[in-house]
Amino acid sequence: MIRAGIVVTGTEVLTGRISDKNGPWISEQLAGRGVEVAHIVIVGDRPEDLDAALRFMAAEKMDLIVTSGGLGPTADDLTAEVVARFADRPLQLDEEMLEKIAEILRGFAKRFRLDQAAVLEANRKQAMVPEGATALDPEGTAPGLVVPAGERVVIVLPGPPRELRPMWTAALAAEPVCEVLARATPLRAYTMRMFGVPESEIAKSLREIEADGVDLAAVEITTCLRRGEIEIDVRYRDEATSVADKVREGLVERHRRETFSLDSETIDQQVAVLLQGHKLGLAESCSGGLLAARITDLSGASAYMAGSVVAYANEAKAELLGVDPALIEAKGAVSPEVAEAMAIGALERFGADVAVSVTGVAGPDGGTEEKPVGYICFNARLADGTVIARDPAIPGKRADIRERSALIGMHLLRNLLSGAEPPL
Amino acid sequence: MIRAGIVVTGTEVLTGRISDKNGPWISEQLAGRGVEVAHIVIVGDRPEDLDAALRFMAAEKMDLIVTSGGLGPTADDLTAEVVARFADRPLQLDEEMLEKIAEILRGFAKRFRLDQAAVLEANRKQAMVPEGATALDPEGTAPGLVVPAGERVVIVLPGPPRELRPMWTAALAAEPVCEVLARATPLRAYTMRMFGVPESEIAKSLREIEADGVDLAAVEITTCLRRGEIEIDVRYRDEATSVADKVREGLVERHRRETFSLDSETIDQQVAVLLQGHKLGLAESCSGGLLAARITDLSGASAYMAGSVVAYANEAKAELLGVDPALIEAKGAVSPEVAEAMAIGALERFGADVAVSVTGVAGPDGGTEEKPVGYICFNARLADGTVIARDPAIPGKRADIRERSALIGMHLLRNLLSGAEPPL
Numbered sequence: 020m021i022r023a024g025i026v027v028t029g030t031e032v033l034t035g036r037i038s039d040k041n042g043p044w045i046s047e048q049l050a051g052r053g054v055e056v057a058h059i060v061i062v063g064d065r066p067e068d069l070d071a072a073l074r075f076m077a078a079e080k081m082d083l084i085v086t087s088g089g090l091g092p093t094a095d096d097l098t099a100e101v102v103a104r105f106a107d108r109p110l111q112l113d114e115e116m117l118e119k120i121a122e123i124l125r126g127f128a129k130r131f132r133l134d135q136a137a138v139l140e141a142n143r144k145q146a147m148v149p150e151g152a153t154a155l156d157p158e159g160t161a162p163g164l165v166v167p168a169g170e171r172v173v174i175v176l177p178g179p180p181r182e183l184r185p186m187w188t189a190a191l192a193a194e195p196v197c198e199v200l201a202r203a204t205p206l207r208a209y210t211m212r213m214f215g216v217p218e219s220e221i222a223k224s225l226r227e228i229e230a231d232g233v234d235l236a237a238v239e240i241t242t243c244l245r246r247g248e249i250e251i252d253v254r255y256r257d258e259a260t261s262v263a264d265k266v267r268e269g270l271v272e273r274h275r276r277e278t279f280s281l282d283s284e285t286i287d288q289q290v291a292v293l294l295q296g297h298k299l300g301l302a303e304s305c306s307g308g309l310l311a312a313r314i315t316d317l318s319g320a321s322a323y324m325a326g327s328v329v330a331y332a333n334e335a336k337a338e339l340l341g342v343d344p345a346l347i348e349a350k351g352a353v354s355p356e357v358a359e360a361m362a363i364g365a366l367e368r369f370g371a372d373v374a375v376s377v378t379g380v381a382g383p384d385g386g387t388e389e390k391p392v393g394y395i396c397f398n399a400r401l402a403d404g405t406v407i408a409r410d411p412a413i414p415g416k417r418a419d420i421r422e423r424s425a426l427i428g429m430h431l432l433r434n435l436l437s438g439a440e441p442p443l
Numbered sequence: 444m445i446r447a448g449i450v451v452t453g454t455e456v457l458t459g460r461i462s463d464k465n466g467p468w469i470s471e472q473l474a475g476r477g478v479e480v481a482h483i484v485i486v487g488d489r490p491e492d493l494d495a496a497l498r499f500m501a502a503e504k505m506d507l508i509v510t511s512g513g514l515g516p517t518a519d520d521l522t523a524e525v526v527a528r529f530a531d532r533p534l535q536l537d538e539e540m541l542e543k544i545a546e547i548l549r550g551f552a553k554r555f556r557l558d559q560a561a562v563l564e565a566n567r568k569q570a571m572v573p574e575g576a577t578a579l580d581p582e583g584t585a586p587g588l589v590v591p592a593g594e595r596v597v598i599v600l601p602g603p604p605r606e607l608r609p610m611w612t613a614a615l616a617a618e619p620v621c622e623v624l625a626r627a628t629p630l631r632a633y634t635m636r637m638f639g640v641p642e643s644e645i646a647k648s649l650r651e652i653e654a655d656g657v658d659l660a661a662v663e664i665t666t667c668l669r670r671g672e673i674e675i676d677v678r679y680r681d682e683a684t685s686v687a688d689k690v691r692e693g694l695v696e697r698h699r700r701e702t703f704s705l706d707s708e709t710i711d712q713q714v715a716v717l718l719q720g721h722k723l724g725l726a727e728s729c730s731g732g733l734l735a736a737r738i739t740d741l742s743g744a745s746a747y748m749a750g751s752v753v754a755y756a757n758e759a760k761a762e763l764l765g766v767d768p769a770l771i772e773a774k775g776a777v778s779p780e781v782a783e784a785m786a787i788g789a790l791e792r793f794g795a796d797v798a799v800s801v802t803g804v805a806g807p808d809g810g811t812e813e814k815p816v817g818y819i820c821f822n823a824r825l826a827d828g829t830v831i832a833r834d835p836a837i838p839g840k841r842a843d844i845r846e847r848s849a850l851i852g853m854h855l856l857r858n859l860l861s862g863a864e865p866p867l
Contacts, residue, residue: 031667033483034474035467036676042485043459050458057492059457061466061483064665068481068503075499093646093666141643179668181843243460252460301753303732307739311732311753318807318841320731320755327753328763329725329735335750335793339763369759383742417742 021054021203023083024076028098029178030063032088040180041087048187050254053203054083064095073105073173082171082199088178090161092141099147099164102175106168108149116154116162117146123160155189158182165193172199206239206254210283211267213249214430215442216274218242221249228269237262247426248286249277277442279433286429287317293436294323300369301327301428302340302361302376304352305395309425310377325369330361340364351390353378355410358396362406372402373436375428382417393420399431407431407441445478445627447507448500452522453602454487456512464604465511472611474678477627478507488519497529497597506595506623512602514585516566523571523588526599530592532573540578540586541570547584579613582606589617596623630678634707635691637673638854639866640698642666645673652693661686671850672710673701701866703857710853711741717860718747724793725751725852726764726785728776728802729819733849749793754785764788775814777802779834782820786830796826797860799852803837805844817844823855831855831865 025042032039042059049056057079062068069089076084089098103110124138145161148154155163159182164175172195176183190196213221221242229235237259241252251270255263271278279286294314301311311327314320330336333352337344342360350356361376379395386392393413400406409431413423434441449466456463466483473480481503486492493513500508513522527534544566549559569585572578579587583606588599596619600607614620637645645666653659662679675694679687695702703710727734735751738744752763757776760766766784774780785800803819810816817837824830833855837847858865 029667030663030665031669031674031676032467033470033480034665034676035471036665036674037667037669038462038467043456043462046457047459056457057487057489058496059485061485062481065481071499071503072482075495079495092643094649095665137647138641138643141646181840241455241458241460243455298756307744307748308727308732308735308751308753312736312845315731315753315755315805316842316845318805321809324731325756326759326763327732327751327755329732329739329751329753331735331739331745331751332722332749332793335724338794339750339752339792368763369756370762381739381742385745418740421736421740 021082023049023054023056024081025059026072026086027061028088033061033063045085052200053205066097066101069101085174087176090177102166102173103149106166108151110147111150113146113148113154120146120160153193155186158185165195167195208254211251212280213277216277218244224273233265247423276440290429290432291317297323297373298325298371299323300325300365300371300374302365303329304378305381306377306424310428313425325371353380353390355396358398362398362400375399375432377424377428381420395424397431399435407435445506447473447478447480448505449483450496450510451485452512457485457487469509477629490521490525493525509598511600514601526590526597527573530590532575534571535574537570537572537578544570544584577617579610582609591619632678635675636704637698637701640701642668648697657689658686671847700864714853714856715741721747721797722749722795723747724749724789724795724798726789726800727751727753729805730801730848734852737849749795777804777814779820782822786822786824799823799856801848801852806841819848821855823859831859
């Protein structure tokens with residue numbers, strides 16, 4: 020069994036001011052390659068604490084150590100130096116890397132009208148590479164490192180996830196890392212996604228599948244409620260393939276309507292495919308632009324996204340979506356009738372053939388007995404009159420309710436466009 | 444200096460399927476009491492890995508160790524057992540605690556129609572307490588523990604944050620913990636926020652401040668790039684107050700325009716205050732609703748937020764914001780002129796007195812030499828004609844550019860409403 024440890028550096032992570040995204044992400048990547056992650060250690064910017072963490076990983080006989088953070092230009096960014104000492108490989112200036120960083124910084128200095136020489140000097144330490152280590156090209160200005168250290172290999176990556184993630188691929192391609200990973204047996208895995216079913220029901224289904232004679236112990240099943248959807252992750256070695264297949268079949272059979280993805284495809288990706296050739300207009304109130312933001316998150320959205328009217332005020336619903344103020348007066352801004360009028364208005368104003376509207380009580384104030392906080396009305400419709408209307412009560416706090424509103428909008432859009440029966 | 448380490452247990456946390464909320468939370472609590480947290484270690488449900496983490500904490504001479512998780516009734520919940528062995532204090536059945544748990548479980552078993560005897564038997568292990576340890580009353584069914592272990596004290600808490608947090612107070616009241624905390628000196632702290640300055644410039648300013656004779660070693664300064672803003676966190680003991688003050692003065696003096704917050708207030712909070720008594724209309728293209736989503740994220744936004752037109756398609760810019768199609772044809776949808784027309788359209792259509800427009804090239808496609816990916820035009824204006832217009836080139840990928848667009852929109856709004864000079 021190949022074991023790995025992850026060291027996340029940064030006082031801002033240790034003190035809880037920012038939450039660590041890198042440890043869990045790297046852990047998932049390693050698990051997918053059959054590497055067992057034993058420890059994630061978070062340390063501040065003190066060199067002696069980072070060194071202690073590295074020595075702990077060595078004492079625990081990790082084959083692979085991955086660090087994140089501490090590669091910036093400031094004095095408290097000390098990871099390269101500490102790892103170099105740990106691996107007993109003195110730091111040397113990598114002239115080629117210095118030139119790459121200089122190239123990146125020239126544009127940067129120009130944009131911010133900074134003294135180029137001063138910026139370059141501050142970033143010179145980022146081009147220091149331990150002897151015999153592999154430098155990984157920077158995504159920002161900080162190069163990563165792959166450093167052989169006796170019986171183990173240390174991968175050194177920068178802290179910002181958007182730099183770390185692309186550099187991870189380069190790290191895996193470095194020879195010392197390849198050699199370690201070649202000794203691990205990769206796990207197979209699939210991810211199913213469901214919407215509109217509680218986690219406890221999945222646990223029940225799994226017990227039933229086991230009672231039907233499927234040996235669940237042969238696979239590793241993780242069920243996780245993630246941003247309003249259930250993600251079921253099944254990992255297994257080659258020899259357990261038929262068990263894994265039976266688990267999938269058993270779950271789909273029991274939750275056909277709720278299962279929307281068998282291959283880890285997200286609802287956002289599915290909706291993007293379904294929207295090809297269509298023109299979408301949105302009308303949002305309580306979701307406050309979050310549904311539009313989700314739709315436009317994927318590149319290429321301009322092919323089908325006409326726009327969204329975020330009509331927070333009632334006058335905006337009237338002025339920009341043509342909702343009759345008398346209807347709002349009679350039924351209330353949060354009502355299936357106003358949701359319908361908003362969706363029809365979006366079809367018309369955007370010249371769209373698909374529209375979704377969302378209006379609800381996001382809270383914490385504004386709830387009534389009849390329409391409590393979390394009561395949300397949706398209307399998803401095609402220009403031909405096909406419609407899915409729902410008005411669920413969503414649990415949770417303001418942020419949850421807003422996010423869930425956008426998510427339900429995505430699922431109704433999928434059901435509307437694919438003709439699948441909605442799970443709620 | 445009193446030092447502490449935190450051990451978070453749970454395979455679901457280690458593998459990244461759920462994100463750890465306890466480590467950062469405990470860390471913040473301890474920092475507020477002047478305890479320096481050196482390490483947070485995340486381990487899975489393997490007893491030997493938990494034991495290794497505890498031994499690491501002992502080797503690093505932690506005065507206090509706090510664990511979370513692994514106190515449930517199932518076979519893989521082993522924290523109490525491992526800590527008892529670590530502290531060399533055999534587990535003993537605590538009859539009083541068993542009765543308390545039984546009391547809780549009787550209601551539980553009844554509600555779920557479970558076999559009471561079976562449930563009690565499964566939970567019997569939760570009443571096992573290391574000899575000489577203090578048991579903390581459960582919030583769920585798992586009691587916590589305060590276990591003296593030679594020169595240090597181990598606080599053992601359950602994993603669910605809603606159980607851990609109330610039990611933390613009880614843990615602090617336990618005598619062995621009081622004794623450790625009495626030796627710590629609480630830290631003071633402030634957080635400054637800046638926008639529109641690179642991190643390397645802050646490093647340079649700090650070097651200058653030090654060269655001016657301010658003893659930076661007397662305070663702990665953390666600089667962190669967080670979602671496009673720089674967060675500078677300064678922690679210090681009473682006797683270093685004048686140094687901390689000089690650091691703040693020195694930084695403000697050098698970055699007056701870029702410093703928007705001296706007291707950890709966020710840009711969102713500031714904009715919310717500034718918008719009181721106003722009516723805001725937005726016109727978004729490339730930010731795709733993210734600016735509206737940010738504005739409506741805070742409760743109470745309906746007092747000033749009229750809405751946003753997310754005009755992704757050019758026809759939507761014309762139809763919903765009254766932008767002259769000939770202007771779009773002549774200048775391009777991404778141009779200061781169209782941004783201006785969008786903002787004026789938002790003022791009119793929403794009947795607003797403040798408007799911000801954003802139109803740009805989010806990429807990855809659609810860039811030209813003249814208007815590359817990341818080129819974004821902003822127009823922030825009041826009904827009286829006061830205006831701030833900017834068209835910066837934003838670095839990064841689609842997601843960064845979109846998020847940064849919304850952020851710049853927030854800052855321009857702040858500058859427009861407060862009369863402060865914009866940092867870019």
